[in-house]
Amino acid sequence: MAASQTNQALIRLREMVFTGELSPDSNHYEADLADQLGMSRTPVREAALTMQAQGLVEVQPRRGVRILPISAEDMAEIYDVLCELESLAAARAAEKSYTADDLRIAQVCIDNMDTALSNQDRDAWASADDRFHTELVRLGGNARVAEIVARYTDQVRRARMMTLPLRPLPVQSNEDHRAVLFAIENRDAQSARSLHRAHRQQASTLLTGLIREFGLRRL
Amino acid sequence: MAASQTNQALIRLREMVFTGELSPDSNHYEADLADQLGMSRTPVREAALTMQAQGLVEVQPRRGVRILPISAEDMAEIYDVLCELESLAAARAAEKSYTADDLRIAQVCIDNMDTALSNQDRDAWASADDRFHTELVRLGGNARVAEIVARYTDQVRRARMMTLPLRPLPVQSNEDHRAVLFAIENRDAQSARSLHRAHRQQASTLLTGLIREFGLRRL
DNA sequence: GCATACATTAACGCATACGTTATTAAGGGG
């Protein structure tokens, strides 16, 4: 990817959205963002339009760029999508007769999650979890599925980060991952699909529950 | 949606992509497109960037805007996605206890397909089929699912149109639709899901088969 | 004859400028 101003703006703005530096439901004028990023309005505007197509922001005349918040309902919608497509990917991966070596990256991610878990390092766990899901979807071999999963993972990234400290230590999660990978290794597509589906439904229930329980309004 | 130049460009360019006026795998300079559309490069460029995020074109420096072609493999990928998400929508719709009146639009679409079929009017059939799938997904109640389905339907729209005359009359298809709608009406989520899944797999096999059989390279 | 270096060209990236238009606030009428 070219290091153009537009791409710089994209990278930086995404970062600002994910970290909450631009808070959910806040509005920002193109000119202000341009000043902050040290460039003119044009590349900022182009980046904003791209991010709008990705569902991260909304561009409205005279109201600037609005950072889209995530509600519990949004979360439920997105996890429904992730649930279907990731479990499809798991099934497809199981059909591909991968060798243990093909699955090494996924294995490493799981190991990293275990390590993070025993260190009670939630950030490291979340990072490894993210990589595991990305790798799983890559193993599924459908680039569109991978793209959609990446996009919607982006949409919930901030909300996940903000609720991370509220979650119980994800012990069950790691066992789920192992089971899914085991099914893929054993070429059991049915199990891989249903195990992963259950895993994601679990996560969905947990997260939407947390948001509702804590009355989190602007994620 | 504002009737801005950018939106005009979006509408017109999408049209040109769908009809094949801009042929698959062809490149077009921003300045040329701007001339054709009677506007400056700026709105054309913005529209092109949005369409790039939607997976319709690719914008590359000094190569202009490239209309992305659809291969049999792309088709298979996209139908895998549509298959999962539409059948999810069908299941969700079945869980919603819709009344016959709620399902009237879908019913009308099916009737229109029947009429078109008996008139051997493939275009009318395709149009009603499109509306049926859109309505089904709307009934599912998940806006993200609806958005993804719309986007990927766009990606295969041109290829579907071009292969339409090659297809046998879709008699089976209409029966499938009735069965899915029947299951939704009867609140049988399992059946709705599996029936629709089978329906889409059928379509996928048919279309990818056609593309391969006729050696269609640039769709 | 082929490869490499260089010059030429033009498409793009981005800054800038300006007219348009929605918003907001102020003022006047009810």
Add this chain to the structure above:
DNA sequence: CCCCTTAATAACGTATGCGTTAATGTATGC
């Protein structure tokens, strides 16, 4: 005191221009 009209403001939409840069063709040397 509230509502409506109107004027001021400023953010945006889009045209334009220019420096940058990649692609292409040419010339030169091996």
